[in-house]
């Protein structure tokens with residue numbers, strides 16, 4: 001397949017290396033020192049099980065050089081979505097699929113403001129990756145699941161082809177019959193993890209060992225699940241308890257990317273996480289005091305330093 005990564009950070013870079021190694025024509029969109037390093041030395045992926053280096057089919061900051069592709073892996077931070085989406089125009093052909101993997105539940109709807117509706121699918125990523133240095137993507141832990149589908153969750157050839165490509169490249173791309181539910185299932189977890197580990201400057205081990213912090217975390221889980229249900233998402237009543245049990249097996253030093261961004265003085269994605277929970281609660285006509293408090297605590301740091 002011919003696949004572009006817009007852009008080639010933690011998400012795009014991880015999949016770019018896997019897919020290029022499996023023989024696909026991968027065009028990596030990047031800029032600045034990261035692009036220079038990819039052009040000079042290739043793109044490197046460091047994982048707990050080893051390091052891979054690939055020479056992408058193309059490395060550029062100009063999507064017009066690439067032209068139409070079969071699929072665009074869309075992974076930029078929430079605030080960068082409008083510019084990155086506009087820049088995708090030259091890569092969109094009649095059957096190109098754009099799969100967003102941004103945290104939150106609004107990326108696909110936001111993409112529709114900039115791209116033809118037929119191009120936009122929906123997706124959610126469970127992986128922990130970052131740009132460790134220009135040209136170098138580093139994965140923490142070994143979990144990597146990329147769940148995606150057409151926006152109405154109906155099977156399609158183009159989604160099937162991309163799933164097969166990702167699966168055969170050694171990552172996991174399971175089928176789903178309800179992508180909205182999958183997005184919200186992660187959002188329930190991530191709204192709590194992002195809000196609590198960032199606002200509380202703490203880690204998973206603190207949440208599982210300090211009862212008052214655990215209570216707060218569980219209250220956010222329950223609140224976000226309630227918002228989803230109020231909006232008609234098929235989240236069952238057990239999701240908050242299941243997510244809490246599931247979290248007990250996580251590494252105690254784990255925390256959300258939001259907490260790491262806060263520590264490094266980078267802009268925070270809170271508008272698309274705690275802020276989104278508050279906005280969506282308002283839309284559904286329900287209260288979201290937990291998410292509202294976490295959002296307010298993080299607002300002074302929203303733009304980084």
Ligand SMILES: NC(=O)C1=CN([C@@H]2O[C@H](COP(=O)(O)OP(=O)(O)OC[C@H]3O[C@@H](n4cnc5c(N)ncnc54)[C@H](OP(=O)(O)O)[C@@H]3O)[C@@H](O)[C@H]2O)C=CC1
Nearest residue numbers: 007009010011075076077080084101102103125127128129
């Ligand atoms: N990485 C992970 O483990 C996970 C990430 N996510 C979500 O996925 C999304 C992407 O995250 P991630 O991949 O980690 O982000 P990164 O910050 O690692 O990568 C984003 C990259 O996009 C580049 N970029 C942004 N806009 C443009 C543009 N217009 N043209 C060229 N390059 C551009 C940035 O460059 P520059 O630095 O120059 O701005 C940066 O290199 C986020 O919403 C995140 O929350 C979800 C699950 C896991």
Ligand SMILES: CC(C)(CO)C(=O)C(=O)O
Nearest residue numbers: 125126127128255256257
């Ligand atoms: C929690 C995690 C690592 C799960 O993929 C994540 O999405 C993030 O921290 O941004």
